[in-house]
Amino acid sequence: MDGGLRPMDADQLREHAHKMVDFIADYYKSIENFPVLSQVEPGYLSRMLPDSAPNHPESLEDIFNDISAKILPGVTHWQSPNYFAYFPSNSSIAGFLGEMLSAGLNIVGFSWITSPAATELEMIVLDWLAKLLKLPDDFLSGGKGGGVIQGTASEAVLVVLLAARDKMLRTVGKNALEKLVVYASNQTHSALQKACQIGGIQPENCRLLETDSTSNYALSPDVLCEAIAHDIAIGLIPFFLCATVGTTSSTAVDPLLPLGKIAKSKGMWFHVDAAYAGSACICPEYRHYIDGVEEADSFNMNAHKWFLTNFDCSALWIKDRNALAQSLSTNPEFLKNKASQANMVVDYKDWQIPLGRRFRSLKLWMVLRLYGIENLQCYIRNHIKLAQQFEVLVAQDPRFEVVNPRIFSLVCFRLLPSQNSKDHGNELNHHLLDTVNSTGKVFLSHTVLSGKYILRFAVGAPLTEERHVTAAWKVLQDEASALLRICN
Numbered sequence: 012m013d014g015g016l017r018p019m020d021a022d023q024l025r026e027h028a029h030k031m032v033d034f035i036a037d038y039y040k041s042i043e044n045f046p047v048l049s050q051v052e053p054g055y056l057s058r059m060l061p062d063s064a065p066n067h068p069e070s071l072e073d074i075f076n077d078i079s080a081k082i083l084p085g086v087t088h089w090q091s092p093n094y095f096a097y098f099p100s101n102s103s104i105a106g107f108l109g110e111m112l113s114a115g116l117n118i119v120g121f122s123w124i125t126s127p128a129a130t131e132l133e134m135i136v137l138d139w140l141a142k143l144l145k146l147p148d149d150f151l152s153g154g155k156g157g158g159v160i161q162g163t164a165s166e167a168v169l170v171v172l173l174a175a176r177d178k179m180l181r182t183v184g185k186n187a188l189e190k191l192v193v194y195a196s197n198q199t200h201s202a203l204q205k206a207c208q209i210g211g212i213q214p215e216n217c218r219l220l221e222t223d224s225t226s227n228y229a230l231s232p233d234v235l236c237e238a239i240a241h242d243i244a245i246g247l248i249p250f251f252l253c254a255t256v257g258t259t260s261s262t263a264v265d266p267l268l269p270l271g272k273i274a275k276s277k278g279m280w281f282h283v284d285a286a287y288a289g290s291a292c293i294c295p296e297y298r299h300y301i302d303g304v305e306e307a308d309s310f311n312m313n314a315h316k317w318f319l320t321n322f323d324c325s326a327l328w329i330k331d332r333n334a335l336a337q338s339l340s341t342n343p344e345f346l347k348n349k350a351s352q353a354n355m356v357v358d359y360k361d362w363q364i365p366l367g368r369r370f371r372s373l374k375l376w377m378v379l380r381l382y383g384i385e386n387l388q389c390y391i392r393n394h395i396k397l398a399q400q401f402e403v404l405v406a407q408d409p410r411f412e413v414v415n416p417r418i419f420s421l422v423c424f425r426l427l428p429s430q431n432s433k434d435h436g437n438e439l440n441h442h443l444l445d446t447v448n449s450t451g452k453v454f455l456s457h458t459v460l461s462g463k464y465i466l467r468f469a470v471g472a473p474l475t476e477e478r479h480v481t482a483a484w485k486v487l488q489d490e491a492s493a494l495l496r497i498c499n
Contacts, residue, residue: 015068027071034075035107038083042091042474046451049087056085087454092474095483096456098259098287098316098421099394099471105381106321109374119367123356124348126370130357133160133372139379140314141328143293147305150328152357158328159335159362160371164286165202167311167327170363172206172251174334175280175308179250192216192242193251196230196265198258200284216247224461227415228263230254232270239277251280254307256300257288260458260467261414262421264288264300271306283307286325290317291395291419294388300418308334317420317471319390320378324371329362336361394420397480398470404484410491414460420470425463426491429498437464439498446490453483 017023059081089100120129137158141150150156161167172193179191188211195203197219207217218238222228239249252274254265267283274281283304289312291297304310309329314320329335340361342351351358360366382390398420405411405424414423426443428436441464444457458465470480 016071030071030075034078039090039474042088043093045083045086045088045091047088047091047093047454048096048448048451049085050449050451051085056081090472090474091454092472092476092479093453093483094472094475095468095470096454097467098469100315100322101317101319101471101473102321103319103378103382103473105377106319106374108381109377110321112377113370113373116370116373118370120370121360121366121368122346122348122351122358124351127356129368129370129372130359132370132376133359134158134357136372136376136379137326137328140326140375143384144289144301144312145298146310146328147330149305149330150310155332156328156330157332157357158326159359160368160375161311161325161327161363162323163202163325164200164284164311164313165205166364167309167325168200168202168253168282168284169206169209170335170339171280171282171309171327171329172203172210172212173338174329175251175282176210176212177338178280178334179248179278183248187248189213189216190246190248191250192218192247193253194218194220194235194238194249194279195253196220196222196228196255196258196263198222198228198230198260198263199253199255200259200286203253218242222263224415226263228258228261228460230265230270232266232273235270235273239273249277249279251282253282253284256283256285256292257419259287260460260465261423262288262418264418267301267303268306269303271303275306280309281307283310286311286313287316288419289313289326291391293384294391297391297419314375314378317391317394318378319382319387319473320375324375326375332357332362339363394470394475397475397477398422398468400477401468401470401480401484404481408488410495414463414465422468422470423458423460423465424468425465426494435463437462439494440464440466443487443491443494446494447486450486450490452486 088094090102118126118129120126123130134152134157138151141158176191180187191212193207193212199219204217220230220234220238222230242249252270254267254270256264271281285301288300292301309327311325311327314324314326315322359368398417402413402417402422405413410427411424412427414425425436425440428439444455444466448454456467458467
């Protein structure tokens with residue numbers, strides 16, 4: 012590799028990394044100029060790139076040119092201030108710096124000995140975050156529990172479901188797998204169903220219980236009790252309950268305290284998924300939404316959603332770390348070492364699905380230190396205020412309705428159909444979403460609640476200001492006007 016780019020050379024790294032940082036900084040300066048939702052057609056990139064890798068090195072400048080001309084048109088810009096779809100996936104300077112350092116050190120920290128700082132910093136930072144959320148002491152690393160960074164909330168619910176499954180099977184016998192039953196509301200993230208598929212839970216034993224507008228789509232304790240009683244009566248074994256604080260469709264909040272007490276009385280594992288809304292609970296005025304978390308066996312929030320920590324960084328706390336290890340631990344000869352054998356340390360390989368793991372705690376540590384608690388709280392509050400302002404704009408236009416009460420920074424709304432609409436305005440709102448997103452000016456997503464097609468406006472991108480919210484509403488109003496003219 013004489014004369015070219017070497018695998019690792021400090022001077023070359025300095026030169027090329029500076030150029031890359033400049034490229035990324037320029038991207039953020041111009042991010043508002045891109046269509047938020049990529050406007051390309053499927054298969055576009057294969058027509059623009061060669062069908063085999065180059066034999067000889069190419070320049071970084073050529074690659075930058077290709078990124079600008081060929082890659083960025085196929086990017087949906089999650090960090091755009093006009094991005095209001097799904098839930099946010101926050102980037103920040105602090106998170107980026109932590110990610111850069113993690114990439115630079117490039118350790119594979121599956122056990123304590125592979126890099127003691129990686130394990131110990133993760134324990135410390137997750138204790139910090141647990142204290143910020145006022146989680147029970149049982150979730151701190153000083154006792155039998157502790158925190159671990161998973162890739163996503165999907166991984167978090169999978170590992171705790173496996174731990175709960177094996178814990179129950181040790182009691183009732185391993186042949187009882189087909190009798191185990193999981194409970195959640197029908198608003199729970201589809202990750203739970205995938206976890207059940209992977210964990211060998213019978214599809215018909217995954218109970219997604221009905222919710223409706225009378226409870227703002229929260230899971231009813233009475234409905235849960237009825238389902239559990241029915242299953243016990245026919246010889247099934249309830250073993251796992253998943254409650255959600257801030258569901259994907261509408262940010263519904265399940266009542267943790269009564270649900271947790273029901274789970275405890277039946278010997279079930281109680282998991283709380285606060286992937287999105289957990290971040291808001293660092294603010295004292297929103298902390299009550301996780302009241303009852305003391306009843307939980309595990310609790311999860313995604314720092315990479317709304318906590319300025321670059322993807323991926325999903326924080327999971329558990330009261331009994333041994334329950335995870337009993338399901339996920341292996342101890343091959345090539346991984347044995349004095350510290351692990353003496354049970355003096357935590358080996359995070361035993362808390363997750365893969366063996367290898369990145370030094371993800373660096374970015375969370377940098378976010379907490381470079382911004383501080385007060386600034387993080389202000390950041391969350393600002394997004395909630397912007398969502399509140401959008402909600403007011405919707406409510407002031409008689410052509411629209413706010414579908415259910417806003418809790419955090421998501422507004423669910425729709426364009427009202429004519430009285431003789433056969434489908435409750437579902438096609439009308441579907442068209443509205445498509446036309447709004449095809450402008451490239453904003454990007455929203457949708458859900459269905461009680462059979463109605465609903466538009467979701469989720470505020471949470473780091474660069475979003477009041478002017479972006481106002482402009483987004485103008486786009487919605489203009490496209491609605493055009494659509495209604497056609498329909499009428």
